[in-house]
Amino acid sequence: MNRKPVILGIESSCDDTAAAVSVGTKILSNNIANQKIHKKYGGVVPELASRAHQKNIIPVIDTAIKQAGIKKVDIDAIAYTNGPGLLGSLLVGSSFAKSFALALGKPLIGINHMHGHVLSLFIDDEKQKKPEFPFLCLTVSGGHTQFVIVNSPDDMKIIGSTIDDAAGEAFDKSAKLLGLPYPGGPEIQKNAESGDKHAFVFGKPKVKDLNFSFSGLKTSIKYKIEKEIKKDNNFIDKNISDLCASIEYSIVSILINKLSKAIDNTKVKSFAIAGGVSANSLLRKEVYRLAKKKNISVHIPKFEYCTDNAAMIAIAGYYKFLKRDFTKHNIAPSARLKF
Ligand code: KG4
Numbered sequence: 001m002n003r004k005p006v007i008l009g010i011e012s013s014c015d016d017t018a019a020a021v022s023v024g025t026k027i028l029s030n031n032i033a034n035q036k037i038h039k040k041y042g043g044v045v046p047e048l049a050s051r052a053h054q055k056n057i058i059p060v061i062d063t064a065i066k067q068a069g070i071k072k073v074d075i076d077a078i079a080y081t082n083g084p085g086l087l088g089s090l091l092v093g094s095s096f097a098k099s100f101a102l103a104l105g106k107p108l109i110g111i112n113h114m115h116g117h118v119l120s121l122f123i124d125d126e127k128q129k130k131p132e133f134p135f136l137c138l139t140v141s142g143g144h145t146q147f148v149i150v151n152s153p154d155d156m157k158i159i160g161s162t163i164d165d166a167a168g169e170a171f172d173k174s175a176k177l178l179g180l181p182y183p184g185g186p187e188i189q190k191n192a193e194s195g196d197k198h199a200f201v202f203g204k205p206k207v208k209d210l211n212f213s214f215s216g217l218k219t220s221i222k223y224k225i226e227k228e229i230k231k232d233n234n235f236i237d238k239n240i241s242d243l244c245a246s247i248e249y250s251i252v253s254i255l256i257n258k259l260s261k262a263i264d265n266t267k268v269k270s271f272a273i274a275g276g277v278s279a280n281s282l283l284r285k286e287v288y289r290l291a292k293k294k295n296i297s298v299h300i301p302k303f304e305y306c307t308d309n310a311a312m313i314a315i316a317g318y319y320k321f322l323k324r325d326f327t328k329h330n331i332a333p334s335a336r337l338k339f
C-alpha cells in the first residue's frame with residue numbers, strides 16, 4: 001500500500017460512544033455521544049450505559065464517516081476497544097466492529113483502552129512535537145492511575161500504579177460527597193476556580209515506590225464533611241469553592257510528587273500525561289512547571305483527546321496495522337484486559 005491507511009476507530013468501554021477516522025496519524029473526524037443519563041446517579045450505571053451505546057453506536061459511526069469525507073469502501077481496517085472497561089459496553093462496540101469488518105471484508109484490530117490513552121500523544125498536533133522513545137507516561141483516568149515506560153507503540157511497561165482508587169475516581173467520589181454530578185472532575189475544577197486551595201488540608205497517603213493511593217483522601221474528606229455538617233447544616237454550600245480547590249490541589253499534589261520521583265528514578269529525557277484527568281487545568285499547569293524545573297521535555301494530549309475518545313483507538317489501530325497485527329473474530333472483549 002503506497003498511501004497511508006485509513007482506520008475507523010470505535011470506543012465504547014465506559015459511558016461514551018465514540019467513533020473516529022484517521023489517515024496515518026492525522027484525525028479526519030472525531031465524534032462522541034456523551035451519555036447524560038449517569039449524571040444524577042453519581043457514577044456510571046452499567047446497564048444504562050450498554051443500552052445507550054446500543055442506541056448511539058450506528059448514528060455516531062455514520063456521522064464520523066461522513067464528517068471524515070470518506071466512503072465506507074475507503075476504510076482499510078476497523079479498530080475497536082477490546083477492554084478493559086464495562087463488559088456490556090465493550091460488547092456493543094466489539095460486536096458492531098466485527099460485523100462491520102466482516103461486511104466490508106476488512107481486517108479487525110482489537111485495542112487495549114489504556115494503550116489508546118498513551119498513543120493519543122501521537123495524534124498529529126500542530127502545537128507540539130511527538131514524544132521520543134523511551135518516555136515516561138502517567139496515565140490518569142477514571143479507572144486507572146499508572147506510570148508506563150513507553151519504549152515503542154507496542155512495547156509499554158507499567159512501573160507503578162494505584163493500590164486502590166484511581167485519580168479520576170478520587171475526583172468522582174469527592175464530587176459525589178459534595179452532592180456534585182458525575183463526572184466529578186470537571187465539576188470540581190469549575191467550582192475550584194474561585195476557591196482557596198489551602199482552606200482545607202486532607203490526609204496525605206504514604207505509599208511506597210511509584211505506587212499511589214487515593215482511598216485515604218476520600219475518607220479524610222468524608223470525615224471532615226460529616227464533622228462540619230453536624231455544626232452547620234449548610235457547610236458544603238457555604239464552602240463549596242474552597243472545598244473543591246482544596247480537593248483538586250490535594251489530588252494534583254499527590255500526582256506531581258510521584259511524577260517528580262518517577263522522573264528522578266527512571267532518568268527519562270521526556271515525560272507525558274494522558275487520560276481523562278490530564279484534562280485538568282491545574283494538573284496541566286503543574287506538569288509544565290515540573291518539566292521546567294527538571295529541564296526535560298513534556299507532552300500533554302490535546303484537550304479533546306484526554307477524556308475517552310475514538311481518535312486514540314484509531315491511532316493505536318494504525319500502529320498495529322503497520323505490523324499487520326490483526327484480531328481474530330472469535331476473540332471476546334475482556335472487562336479486565338491485561339495491559
Ligand atoms: O479517560 P477517561 O475519560 O475514562 C476512563 O478511561 O476512565 O477518564 C474519566 C475520568 C473521570 O473520573 C473524570 O472525572 C476525570 O477523568 N476528568 C477530570 C477532568 N475531566 C475528566 N478530572 C479532573 N479534571 C478534569 N477537568
Ligand code: ZN
Binds near residue numbers: 141142275
Ligand atoms: Zn479512558
